[in-house]
Structures are given as structure tokens and as C-alpha cells.
Amino acid sequence: MLKIGIVGLGFMGKMHFRCYKSHKNIEVVAICDADLKQLKDTSGVKGNISGAEEKLDLSNISLYSDLSKMLAEEKLDAVSIATPTFLHATHSIEALEAGLHVLCEKPMALNSADCLKMSAAAKHSGKILQVGHCIRFWPEYVQAKEIIDSQKYGNVLAATFQRLSLTPTWSWDNWFLDGNRSGGAMLDLHIHDADYVQYVFGTPKAVFSQGVLGPSQDYDHCHTQYLYDNESVITAEGGWIMSPGFGFEMSFKIMLEEATLIYSSAQEATFRIYPKDGEMVKPDIPEGDGYSFEIKHFVEHISGKNVPSVITPEQSADSVKIIEAEKESIRTMEKSSIS
Numbered sequence: 073m074l075k076i077g078i079v080g081l082g083f084m085g086k087m088h089f090r091c092y093k094s095h096k097n098i099e100v101v102a103i104c105d106a107d108l109k110q111l112k113d114t115s116g117v118k119g120n121i122s123g124a125e126e127k128l129d130l131s132n133i134s135l136y137s138d139l140s141k142m143l144a145e146e147k148l149d150a151v152s153i154a155t156p157t158f159l160h161a162t163h164s165i166e167a168l169e170a171g172l173h174v175l176c177e178k179p180m181a182l183n184s185a186d187c188l189k190m191s192a193a194a195k196h197s198g199k200i201l202q203v204g205h206c207i208r209f210w211p212e213y214v215q216a217k218e219i220i221d222s223q224k225y226g227n228v229l230a231a232t233f234q235r236l237s238l239t240p241t242w243s244w245d246n247w248f249l250d251g252n253r254s255g256g257a258m259l260d261l262h263i264h265d266a267d268y269v270q271y272v273f274g275t276p277k278a279v280f281s282q283g284v285l286g287p288s289q290d291y292d293h294c295h296t297q298y299l300y301d302n303e304s305v306i307t308a309e310g311g312w313i314m315s316p317g318f319g320f321e322m323s324f325k326i327m328l329e330e331a332t333l334i335y336s337s338a339q340e341a342t343f344r345i346y347p348k349d350g351e352m353v354k355p356d357i358p359e360g361d362g363y364s365f366e367i368k369h370f371v372e373h374i375s376g377k378n379v380p381s382v383i384t385p386e387q388s389a390d391s392v393k394i395i396e397a398e399k400e401s402i403r404t405m406e407k408s409s410i411s
């Protein structure tokens with residue numbers, strides 16, 4: 073039995089808790105949250121995506137308000153870090169140095185310098201550091217990558233990704249809407265698509281972005297072109313300045329030489345393939361969401377199973393670097409290269 077601790081019991085901490093419960097060799101034995109109210113409120117929560125609404129049973133779980141104390145008193149194998157982004161680096165490094173495997177929520181950290189320190193701590197400890205880029209595990213996005221990699225419908229000519237949300241007003245201490253603690257919508261939300269673009273197409277040579285400042289006082293809506301040596305047109309739009317009634321939508325349209333792939337979370341079972349020749353195909357999509365699949369991957373990895381390499385700390389750091397380049401491009405109104 074592997075013993076897990078969760079750090080930060082907000083929306084994502086509750087989501088991780090829910091996902092760990094389905095693994096027989098995993099026991100969540102300790103939870104740490106600096107705000108006692110969060111530990112007392114065991115009702116489920118709703119963010120801009122569903123999956124953490126269930127009421128939690130915290131009986132038989134040791135509760136802490138301080139991470140160092142939890143690490144000193146508990147014999148853990150791994151922790152999930154689901155604290156606000158500005159705490160990811162210190163919390164992850166402390167846990168790695170204590171000899172634990174770490175699943176840290178995305179974005180890896182507030183800036184790429186902190187990401188490098190986290191990667192170095194993981195290397196030094198010899199422990200696993202997985203960053204929660206759940207879109208790499210999201211069934212429709214997994215299928216799209218498999219189709220692209222298979223070359224079944226030829227090369228990608230163009231692809232566009234969208235991730236749009238109402239303004240997140242529900243976080244602890246309203247930290248989402250403080251750009252200094254969250255990095256704004258580009259680092260918090262749009263990074264999912266920047267990371268997926270990197271996963272599927274590789275690190276772009278440069279980016280060109282436009283964006284607007286929003287309620288976080290950082291860029292809260294952007295449109296980015298990812299520039300490669302070939303002529304494919306890869307773009308992503310993301311942000312959280314939509315009105316409350318809009319809710320949330322993630323979607324993509326991928327134009328291959330011989331087919332078009334589309335998906336939108338706003339419509340059930342929309343993943344569709346429109347071949348140039350022939351009928352539209354609705355492929356079978358495995359049940360479940362990217363959160364459960366990313367946690368399954370982490371659990372298998374720390375259990376010693378041979379898992380495919382889906383996400384490395386270095387790639388997670390590169391995604392933060394891409395967002396930094398996008399922000400620079402907005403500020404300078406010029407292309408920004410990714411070094």
C-alpha cells in the first residue's frame with residue numbers, strides 16, 4: 073500500500089482525492105491545508121469543470137495546516153501538490169527533498185527559473201516529479217494525437233485550440249485574480265493548450281501573441297500563433313474574461329490533409345472525424361477524464377510499473393517558458409523566440 077498526502081484541499085485537491093480513491097494500492101493518509109476552513113468544509117466543489125462535487129469522507133485521515141509538520145510526522149510515499157501556483161516550487165522542492173514522489177498541479181511554477189529549481193530537485197532526489205498537465209491524458213486529446221502521429225490522414229495543415237472560461241471568482245483568497253500569484257489566465261488556463269501544442273508539434277521556434285489585460289491585472293485573454301519551420305498554421309486562443317453565463321468550453325479543430333478533426337467540451341460526444349472521402353466517423357472515446365488518467369499514470373509510475381513517457385519536468389518547464397515568450401510577444405508586439 074502506498075501512502076499519499078495531499079497539500080491544498082481546494083478544487084483540485086478534492087479532485088485528486090476523488091481520483092486516488094479508485095486505486096486499491098493507494099491510501100490517502102494525510103491532508104494539509106493552511107486554511108482550517110477548507111479542511112472543515114468537506115462538501116464537494118465546482119470549478120469551471122466537473123468532477124469534484126462529491127462530499128469527502130476525511131475520517132481516518134490526519135489533518136495538518138503546515139506542510140513541514142506533515143512531512144516530519146507522516147511516513148508518506150508521495151504527495152499531490154494542489155496549492156495555488158505561487159507555492160508550487162517551494163512545496164514541491166520541500167517534498168522532493170524529504171524523499172517523496174510529487175504530483176504537482178500545473179502550471180509547474182510562476183516562472184521558468186523556479187521550474188528549473190524543481191527539475192533539479194527531482195533529479196537530485198531521484199524521485200518522480202509529474203506536473204498535472206491533464207490535457208495530455210484527456211481522452212479526446214489523446215485520440216487526436218494518436219491520429220496525427222499515425223499519419224493516417226496525412227500531415228497537419230492547420231490546427232486551432234480554444235479554452236474559454238467565465239472569470240474564476242471562487243478560489244481561496246481570490247488568488248486566481250491576483251496575477252502576481254496566478255500568472256493570470258495565460259499561465260493558469262491557456263497553458264493547457266500551449267502545453268498540448270508542444271506535446272503534439274514540438275517546441276515552437278517562436279510565438280506571436282496578442283492579449284488583453286483583465287481582472288487579474290495580467291493578460292487574461294490571448295490569441296497566439298505558434299511558429300515552426302514548416303508552413304502549418306497552429307493557433308490557440310484562451311482566457312477567462314467570458315461572462316458568467318458562458319461557463320467553460322475547451323475545443324479544437326485540426327485540419328489534416330485528408331480529414332478534419334473537431335471536438336468541443338460544450339457538446340457531448342462531439343469528437344468527430346470528417347474524412348475528405350467518406351462518411352463522418354465518431355470514434356469510441358474511453359470513459360473518464362484527464363484527471364483520473366493522469367493520476368492513474370502517476371500511481372502506476374510510483375508503483376514501479378513501466379509507463380510510457382508522457383510528461384517530463386523539462387517539458388513542463390518548457391510550457392512555462394512558452395507562456396513567458398507569449399507574454400513578451402504581447403508586450404513588444406513582435407515575434408518572440410523560444411530559447
Ligand SMILES: NC(=O)c1ccc[n+]([C@@H]2O[C@H](COP(=O)([O-])OP(=O)(O)OC[C@H]3O[C@@H](n4cnc5c(N)ncnc54)[C@H](O)[C@@H]3O)[C@@H](O)[C@H]2O)c1
Nearest residue numbers: 080081082083084105106107110154155157177178243244
Ligand atoms: N488541471 C486543471 O485543470 C486545474 C484546474 C484548476 C486548478 N488547477 C491548478 O491547481 C492548483 C490549485 O487550484 P485550485 O483551483 O484547487 O485552487 P483553490 O483556491 O480551490 O485551492 C487552493 C487550496 O490551497 C490551500 N492553501 C493555500 N496556501 C496553502 C499553504 N501554504 N499550505 C497548504 N495549503 C494552502 C487553500 O486554503 C486552498 O484550499 C493551481 O495551481 C491551479 O492552477 C488545475
